[in-house]
Amino acid sequence: MRTALVYGGAAVAEIAGCYAFWAWLRLGASAWWLLPGMASLAAFGWLLTLVDSAAAGRAYAAYGGVYIVAAIVWLWMIEGLRPDRWDLLGGAVCLAGAAVILFGPRTA
Template structure:
């Protein structure tokens, strides 16, 4: 699997997980109702499916690496969906997480 395909899968997974959590948040916290909550639950389930499409067979590695994508993606989602403006520490932290994701997922290993 190429790094590019792996990154695309991480991004798609992030859209489902972050989007699903946001839909549940909107359904409960913003009183938008059960349709939003149900759509969020479905999206969260699809996140789990997409995560299985990564080439690596190690569940822990995939989820740990995905954590970096989740952190950066959550900040980006907040900017787009809710008008959140990250400060420099948010940005630095997200970049550190993305660097950690790259090391965990793409470091050369002898198999």
């Protein structure tokens, strides 16, 4: 449960941080958007260190699936675009892949 919460928080922090840059460069928002954006990206990096994994690469790979699903939720909730069936199917496949990486049996 803790890993899911950490991944969820990391996804929100990463997407929000990246969106701040998007807003500045693509939507004409003030450069002041970069300050909370950078803080959010720093929080994202810190949160991923809280994942209980022997290898950073494995923790990041599993996080990728969670990020994709969170980005689809962001698309819907923040940008107001309803995901289509392909978005949902792709997100489900990515989340299943993340679960295989994270919870697969390991010998070492």
